[in-house]
Amino acid sequence: MEIGGKKILRELSFSVSPGIIGLLGPNGAGKSTFIKLILGVMRPTKGEVLLNGKGNYGGEDPLTRVGFMPEARAFHPSMRGVDYVIFAGELQGMPRRDARRRANETLDCLGVGESRFRPMGQYSAGMIQKTKLAQALVHDPPLLILDEPTAGLDPPSREEMLELLRVLGDSHGKSILISTHLLGDVERTCDQVVVLNQGECLFCGKLLELLKPSKSLFQISFAGEMENPQEIFQSAGWEFTLGEEPGLGVVAGPPGESPTHLFQSIHRARGWVKKLVPVEPRLDEVFFTLIQNHRGGK
Amino acid sequence: MVESEFGLESGSKKLILEYRPWKGQRVASWMPIFSIAREAVYQLFRRKVFWLIYALGLLVFFLYFFGQYLFFWVADQQAEPVVRVGGFGRANPNDMLQFLRGILKMDGSAETFRNFFSFQARALVILLAFAGTTILGEDLIHGTLLFFQSKPRGLRNYLVGKFLAASLVVHLLTTLPALLLFFEICFLESWSRLWTQQRVFWGILGYGVLLNAGLVPLLFASAASVRKTVPMILLWAGLFLLIPSLCMILVEGLGLSPAWRMLDVWGCLECLGERCLGAPTSIPGQRPDLQIKPILAGLSLSLLSVFCLAITRSIYLRGENE
Numbered sequence: 001m002e003i004g005g006k007k008i009l010r011e012l013s014f015s016v017s018p019g020i021i022g023l024l025g026p027n028g029a030g031k032s033t034f035i036k037l038i039l040g041v042m043r044p045t046k047g048e049v050l051l052n053g054k055g056n057y058g059g060e061d062p063l064t065r066v067g068f069m070p071e072a073r074a075f076h077p078s079m080r081g082v083d084y085v086i087f088a089g090e091l092q093g094m095p096r097r098d099a100r101r102r103a104n105e106t107l108d109c110l111g112v113g114e115s116r117f118r119p120m121g122q123y124s125a126g127m128i129q130k131t132k133l134a135q136a137l138v139h140d141p142p143l144l145i146l147d148e149p150t151a152g153l154d155p156p157s158r159e160e161m162l163e164l165l166r167v168l169g170d171s172h173g174k175s176i177l178i179s180t181h182l183l184g185d186v187e188r189t190c191d192q193v194v195v196l197n198q199g200e201c202l203f204c205g206k207l208l209e210l211l212k213p214s215k216s217l218f219q220i221s222f223a224g225e226m227e228n229p230q231e232i233f234q235s236a237g238w239e240f241t242l243g244e245e246p247g248l249g250v251v252a253g254p255p256g257e258s259p260t261h262l263f264q265s266i267h268r269a270r271g272w273v274k275k276l277v278p279v280e281p282r283l284d285e286v287f288f289t290l291i292q293n294h295r296g297g298k
Numbered sequence: 299m300v301e302s303e304f305g306l307e308s309g310s311k312k313l314i315l316e317y318r319p320w321k322g323q324r325v326a327s328w329m330p331i332f333s334i335a336r337e338a339v340y341q342l343f344r345r346k347v348f349w350l351i352y353a354l355g356l357l358v359f360f361l362y363f364f365g366q367y368l369f370f371w372v373a374d375q376q377a378e379p380v381v382r383v384g385g386f387g388r389a390n391p392n393d394m395l396q397f398l399r400g401i402l403k404m405d406g407s408a409e410t411f412r413n414f415f416s417f418q419a420r421a422l423v424i425l426l427a428f429a430g431t432t433i434l435g436e437d438l439i440h441g442t443l444l445f446f447q448s449k450p451r452g453l454r455n456y457l458v459g460k461f462l463a464a465s466l467v468v469h470l471l472t473t474l475p476a477l478l479l480f481f482e483i484c485f486l487e488s489w490s491r492l493w494t495q496q497r498v499f500w501g502i503l504g505y506g507v508l509l510n511a512g513l514v515p516l517l518f519a520s521a522a523s524v525r526k527t528v529p530m531i532l533l534w535a536g537l538f539l540l541i542p543s544l545c546m547i548l549v550e551g552l553g554l555s556p557a558w559r560m561l562d563v564w565g566c567l568e569c570l571g572e573r574c575l576g577a578p579t580s581i582p583g584q585r586p587d588l589q590i591k592p593i594l595a596g597l598s599l600s601l602l603s604v605f606c607l608a609i610t611r612s613i614y615l616r617g618e619n620e
Binding site for chain 1: 341446
């Protein structure tokens with residue numbers, strides 16, 4: 001995909017299965033362009049985007065099956081929340097009566113309540129995001145594309161929005177594509193992840209796969225008369241990184257390796273393990289490693 | 299679980315329990331055009347400034363509306379040597395009639411409507427500049443365009459819907475008041491005018507269509523480029539007040555070819571409009587030999603419309619969002 005002669009997305013080829021999918025990438029990675037390609041707002045210079053096996057250029061069917069929640073305000077402040085959602089329903093081809101009924105139901109389900117009759121200029125950030133989610137949901141699409149759904153929300157409202165998304169995905173079978181910078185949101189909500197950087201796809205698959213450690217990592221605290229702990233750990237086949245204090249550190253072994261040998265080696269060296277805690281890789285660490293490796297590779 | 303101001307637990311439970319799928323029939327794909335036009339018009343009608351400009355714009359209409367009553371009343375008093383005109387004093391009905399018919403052209407002829415359209419120009423320009431930024435420019439400012447584009451046939455429906463809304467603004471200030479005046483004259487004089495003055499009736503409609511075709515593409519291109527109200531009003535004031543004066547200086551002052559009047563958009567619209575109405579082809583205040591030829595006026599407006607539509611298309615296809 002090129003804009004003004006500059007390549008924005010290149011050799012991007014992947015497919016995702018239904019579920020909650022996180023679209024991750026630093027600024028300028030091509031997330032917004034990718035969303036515009038899915039919506040058919042932009043056309044790829046090469047290749048195609050298939051939604052449910054159908055292209056979205058020239059035909060109108062695929063977009064009736066998509067609900068899009070934009071990151072921008074995308075409404076006039078003087079418009080009432082309920083009118084905004086009714087309008088979105090009408091634009092999706094719903095008869096006005098159906099759109100009105102569905103708008104009230106959806107806003108009610110999402111917890112906007114009586115505030116839906118107030119102009120949207122008076123809404124809090126949380127209410128705005130919920131109303132934008134309602135307009136994406138009003139025509140009951142199987143696929144929701146949400147651009148930064150938790151942007152600008154305080155922690156309780158953010159938690160509430162994530163909970164709503166989980167319910168929509170788990171209890172109502174919606175496929176949801178969430179584009180966000182907030183890795184914590186993805187970790188808590190998504191089961192699949194697409195990582196983009198500089199227009200290329202670095203990873204596409206299950207979140208658990210991405211977080212699967214390449215080594216067994218443990219935080220260790222030990223004591224005893226061990227003179228050179230580094231050598232003892234190495235003889236057991238584990239790498240040791242000393243922590244801030246003596247007797248503290250991180251040990252890394254082959255993936256899936258049980259630390260039994262480690263215990264035996266320490267015991268032979270007249271030491272004992274006080275604490276051994278497995279270290280789970282965090283998404284932000286994995287994400288930054290992916291990005292750095294990609295930049296380093298270039 | 300964190301409890302928020304909206305009640306997190308109850309919110310998600312409600313969603314689980316009360317969310318129902320929708321399985322209704324969709325309407326035809328072009329129907330959303332009317333929803334877009336309706337919302338754009340509501341958007342405009344919610345602004346008090348719109349009503350203020352519109353009310354000011356209707357002052358000319360009221361002048362003509364009550365002027366017609368005065369004209370027909372004076373015509374009935376012709377036998378009297380002197381008549382009392384309300385609290386304004388006494389006047390000779392023949393002199394008054396001469397003034398109303400000869401100078402103000404309030405006799406319901408094609409000239410009446412030509413002058414009416416001409417007087418509405420300034421109010422229309424200001425109202426359209428304001429309407430353009432409200433119904434088009436603000437969409438780009440608030441990033442609403444992507445919202446429309448994410449819907450089926452989004453951009454096409456959007457442009458046609460907004461075109462309808464902008465057309466309504468044009469007709470609210472020109473064609474509709476002109477038609478009201480026409481029917482008022484029929485009511486005061488004779489309904490047979492509907493048949494005898496058919497040319498004027500169709501001319502009013504034709505003039506309206508012409509204004510629509512000439513001004514709305516220009517509105518789209520300028521509102522999409524400028525987006526904010528004050529710069530937009532300045533741009534339109536320049537186009538419709540400054541450029542006509544410049545053209546007059548070039549043609550009448552410096553003696554250049556009348557083809558330079560092609561730059562004067564409103565002048566071109568007037569030139570073609572008076573032909574729609576069948577009015578005498580002499581624009582008041584312009585020497586007949588220095589007026590623009592209709593073919594040049596048509597060419598100018600056509601080129602302008604094509605140019606404006608090309609600009610609009612490129613801006614909207616780029617999907618610009620601020």
